[in-house]
Amino acid sequence: xxxxxxxxxxxxxxxxxxxxxxxxHPMETGQRKGPDGKLVPAHFIQNVxxxxxxxxxxxxxxxxxxxxxxxxSFRVKGGAKGDKVEVSWIDNKGExxxxxxxxx
Amino acid sequence: MNAVRRLLLQGAGxxxxxxxxxxxxxxxTWNKEAFGAKTAADALKGIGAAGAAPSNxxxxxxxxxxxxxxxxxxxxxxxxxxxxxxxxxxxxxPFPLVAKFDFMEGALPYVKVxxxxxxxxxxxxxxxxxxxxxxxxxxxxxxIGGCGG
Numbered sequence: 001x002x003x004x005x006x007x008x009x010x011x012x013x014x015x016x017x018x019x020x021x022x023x024x025h026p027m028e029t030g031q032r033k034g035p036d037g038k039l040v041p042a043h044f045i046q047n048v049x050x051x052x053x054x055x056x057x058x059x060x061x062x063x064x065x066x067x068x069x070x071x072x073s074f075r076v077k078g079g080a081k082g083d084k085v086e087v088s089w090i091d092n093k094g095e096x097x098x099x100x101x102x103x104x
Numbered sequence: 105m106n107a108v109r110r111l112l113l114q115g116a117g118x119x120x121x122x123x124x125x126x127x128x129x130x131x132x133t134w135n136k137e138a139f140g141a142k143t144a145a146d147a148l149k150g151i152g153a154a155g156a157a158p159s160n161x162x163x164x165x166x167x168x169x170x171x172x173x174x175x176x177x178x179x180x181x182x183x184x185x186x187x188x189x190x191x192x193x194x195x196x197x198p199f200p201l202v203a204k205f206d207f208m209e210g211a212l213p214y215v216k217v218x219x220x221x222x223x224x225x226x227x228x229x230x231x232x233x234x235x236x237x238x239x240x241x242x243x244x245x246x247x248i249g250g251c252g253g
Contacts, residue, residue, distance in 0.1 A: 060203060060205040064199070071218055075212040077211075078210055
């Protein structure tokens with residue numbers, strides 16, 4: 001499975017914006033054997049960045065031990081309807097993806 | 105191998121190293137040393153958290169038993185004032201350091217993430233606040249390991 005699309009939902013409630021994001025990614029550990037009996041090379045997201053209205057709010061470094069098709073929740077103080085949230089990732093092969101949406 | 109050839113090879117090696125480092129610096133940082141550590145102690149050392157003090161202000165919401173080690177939900181909230189980062193360390197995983205999140209600009213010290221566990225293990229949350237490290241630990245029993253695929 002190759003790296004694929006992302007989904008995100010950001011909602012503001014009670015003075016806190018909750019960001020839920022899903023990344024389609026195989027998150028191969030490099031320790032799993034494929035059908036041919038050979039180890040499947042490690043392929044996993046290493047960096048996750050969350051920006052709100054252009055400012056970086058969360059910077060994550062992750063390992064191959066995060067589950068396949070990672071799902072994260074983050075919380076940011078404040079935030080209002082229409083604020084821009086952008087989440088991006090980079091994996092160990094240099095592939096990357098990002099998604100942008102507005103706070104609902 | 106003669107001395108001249110060895111010298112040339114060393115020179116080439118140094119040149120390559122010199123070229124690679126600035127390129128790597130351009131990309132986002134990933135703590136290779138800490139993530140490559142094979143013991144929890146080395147992983148903690150790698151993120152500078154070797155002396156983390158247990159704290160009940162660090163709240164972990166995790167299952168007691170994970171039926172499927174491939175997807176174990178881990179939710180961490182820090183109530184330690186001034187928390188700037190939260191890390192997850194799983195003792196018995198081949199590479200114990202799972203993730204480290206840095207919080208800035210109004211982000212709350214909270215994260216929820218699904219992780220893989222190879223076997224039953226202690227799972228630690230490590231928070232950093234004002235240069236000090238705090239930890240919380242929970243044991244999660246795994247019925248089916250998540251690292252075989």
